[in-house]
Amino acid sequence: MKRGIAIFVLLVVCTGMLAGCWSKKELTDLAFIIAVGLDKTKDGKYLASFQVVNPGNVAGATQRGGGAAGVPVSIYTSTGDTLVEASRKASEKMSRLLYYAHTNLMVIGEEVAREGLDGVFDALERNSQFRTTAHLVIAHGHSAKEILTVLTPVDKISANQIIKTLEFSEMAWGQTMNVDVWQVIRDLASPGRNPVITGVRIEGNPARGKRQTNVQSSVPDARVSLDGLALFKNGRLVKWVNGPTARGVVWVLDRIKQTNVTIPWNEKQEAIGYRTVRAKTDVEATVKRGRPTVSVHIKAEGDISEALVPIHLDDANVLFQLEKEIERDIKKEVKQAIETAQRARTDVFGFGDAVHRAAPRLWKKIQNEWHDRYFPELDVTVTADIYIRRIGLRNKPYMEK
Incomplete structure (x- = not known):
């Protein structure tokens, strides 16, 4: 009896599996x-x-x-x-x-x-x-x-x-x-x-x-x-x-994987190249005096990709100055991107989502006017911490000789 039931169940299962080709192409x-x-x-x-x-x-x-x-x-x-x-x-x-x-x-x-x-x-x-x-x-x-x-x-x-x-x-x-x-x-x-x-x-x-x-x-x-x-x-x-403004948008959106930033040095434009290998952008919103504010913090690590001027890369003070110069360049790109979006009255960075997370009640009041009224006047603070991890195989460029 049990054997017959088992065979019946097996036949039912097999029948169901064979019926799976009804919609074949x-x-x-x-x-x-x-x-x-x-x-x-x-x-x-x-x-x-x-x-x-x-x-x-x-x-x-x-x-x-x-x-x-x-x-x-x-x-x-x-x-x-x-x-x-x-x-x-x-x-x-x-x-x-x-x-x-x-x-x-x-x-x-x-x-x-x-x-x-x-x-x-x-x-x-x-x-x-x-x-x-x-x-x-x-x-x-x-x-x-x-x-x-x-x-x-x-x-x-x-x-x-x-x-x-x-x-x-x-x-x-x-x-x-x-x-x-x-x-x-x-x-x-x-x-x-x-x-x-x-x-x-x-x-x-x-x-x-x-x-x-x-x-x-x-x-x-x-x-x-x-x-x-x-x-x-x-x-x-x-x-x-396009160009640096587009990269500024990507910086804020935390989509930078690798890129090359070129900075001036010793009165020469595009003298030092910096290649990022790791980057992270954090966006936080706070409320001050009833109005939302946003802070954008960028942290990146990278290498010196090229040096087209005489420079002592084995000097820690020189590397510190380079890091500060790269920070200024990146912050300039980011601020330019934010200002461009504010003039176009479109929040493509998700600052509104950050405000929603930080102050849900305030967001409920301002969300309908966010892009046209609040975002164009939004106070955004941009900070950056840039680190040079490697300088390559040469401490002093051969050009100084």
């Missing part, structure tokens, strides 16, 4: 979308661009001589009043079902970003296939479609080239940020913080960049490169920042 019926671009047409509709992998060209590109095998990706476009409508409408041009599980990049056109991101991410977040860990960039000076059509020589799939550039640039340079869709959604939903998204632009001729000859030359006709940070307010792009 053959690989030959799926179009693997690696990247999605979003622009606006002249009549105000969404123009969606889908970068689809050509599996045979990617897999056999190395064996058949790289670019000679054919283009690794194809671009399909469709229009619609909403993103879902544009996605569904693309089925008129494609012989396969659109599959978003491998979508790693989303490119938003500058016009769409300036009009507002409201409603753009709702369909993506609800889609069970789309991963909100996909990287997000803003097309600066070009359309999202043009960005996705440029063929890249090293990474055969151009979306992968943009993703890797985002990761390594944030790690080594510190003037860009690697942001995903989920992070932007959280920033949009927070009353005390606005999103910051890295921009991308095309260097060269976009028309030639989409041809296969672009990957068959040691000097491509077009390249995709990172270009500044886009500051948002109420879901709309309001300001681009």
